[in-house]
Amino acid sequence: MSVTSLALLREWVCRQSPEHAHWLAEQYALLSQMGDEKDLHLFLGLVVRRVGKQDLTLTSQDLAMANQTYPGWNPDGWSLDGAARVAALLAFKGSRPFSATFQDLVRTADARELITLYRGLALYPRPESLTFEVGEGLRSNMRAVFESIVHRNPYPRDHFDDHRWNHMVLKALFVGSRLSPIVGFDARANLELARILLDYAQERWAAGREVSPELWRCVGPFAEHVSAYGALQRALSGTPIERGAATLALIAADTSSARDLLRTVPDITALVADGRLDWNHLPLKEAA
């Protein structure tokens, strides 16, 4: 039998707080036996007081296991109590559909708890039934809550339609979130999004503002269709980061017009060929 995300989470939590392993085992057993939702609420409240809030310590092997268990699941940056809480949600067997239980949890969550609840989205039973709560999270004004859905989380890739996906990307740009931690960003790139982003860039430029160079990543493959060469040419003469991003986008475009433009930046093209420049290694200022 393959390892489940629940088993992994339990293993990590117990490994990091062995003094609570017995209590945790009892609690997970209780929650898995047609538990009362009150038991779940109580556990979610108590567990942070017991195990603490430190970062979950994971090895590269753990991360590889996570990705194997659920492709794209990346628990890097999770907290210890967060892992214990998501495990509780996975272990819980209640009398109501999971989506109803989840809705109540979101409704009463504190800020930090919201982040935890959303980070586990892809792992929950019938994840497609959580669409409404996910929409509420995306609309949140708390950037960290928004990012708990958007970053290192495979849920959007697997469950968003193009409309929601595109608006997620656009909001990420608006609130200053990075795009590279979005799981499946290249796979979900689409013509409509390329159009929206090109419009957005031109609107920003018209207002004398900068645009995040990361957006060219989605425009590149559709450069021909959305007539992006003029904009990419402008980016090629911008800051080093913009030049790098425009170069990467033009390489992805892979058209004769793109190749013409690339001939003007042989030095940057060489960096890409050497593997020294890619979308995850644009020297961007790190957002929170």
Place this chain on the structure above:
Amino acid sequence: MFIDPHAHMVSRTTDDYEAMAAAGIVALVEPAFWVGQPRTFVGTYVDYLSSLVGWERFRAGQFGIRHYCTIGLNSKEANNEALAEGVMEWLPRFALKEGVVAIGEIGYDEQTPLEDKYFRAQLTLARQLELPVMVHTPHRDKKRGTSRSMDVCEEMGLDPSWVVIDHNNEETVRETLDRGYWAGFSIYPSTKMGNARMVDLLKQYGGDRIIVDSACDWGISDCLGVPKTARLALASGISEAVVRQVTYENALAVYGKSGQIQDSDWLDPAPIDQRTLFEGNSILRGGRAPLVETKAGPRRDNLLIE
């Protein structure tokens, strides 16, 4: 460095947060309260409690102020029995949320049987969950209402050292302190305490178990009640040690019993505190710089709160 242990920030603006941060307030406690008109659905009350542990905490964090809250059913709304029953069902869940430092503010308004019923029920909850209690004492029939609040706390088996009796005045403070409770004073123009009176009380009683707060809310009130009182007290010859007790240490001591507030939260925040959404030190990571230097407006030059 100050703590305002009673501030209803859902009713305040970002100007207030800026002014509080600039005046040295590092943390505040927002008690669940009556928002100025009654809620008539359980759901609106639930969403309010949710905003105290969620959105408002985030808002405060943007200004570098740590936000804590107390959870409770206030005395006015305890008189709507259907609402009160519904809210009581949700309270235990909120009471265990992160940053909830007490059950409160609870107590009496008109001292009705329903107020009494839910006051007692919430004292029981506080005992079960091992949380301190913030007691709101009534504006009318204050002296007897305050005594009765303490009688009931003792009947319900609470340890006075876990209970803050708030909105004290010259008439109630002696009994509150003698019975072993923490005595809160709300520096609130007209209806509660003025800060010159407060300074006189400090001269008389010293700083032990006395807590100064602003109780700022939707009424005419001053979110700088704590720092202004500190300045006035120091200018009036009260020792720094006493001022520190009543504007910082005592609140931390009693609400610290919850395990949900400690000075390391603001003295030593994690370098990247994304999970608690605190932006006290995040200028370098793209966060909005918390405003520390603001132009002193006329209200901060006016030291007296009458």
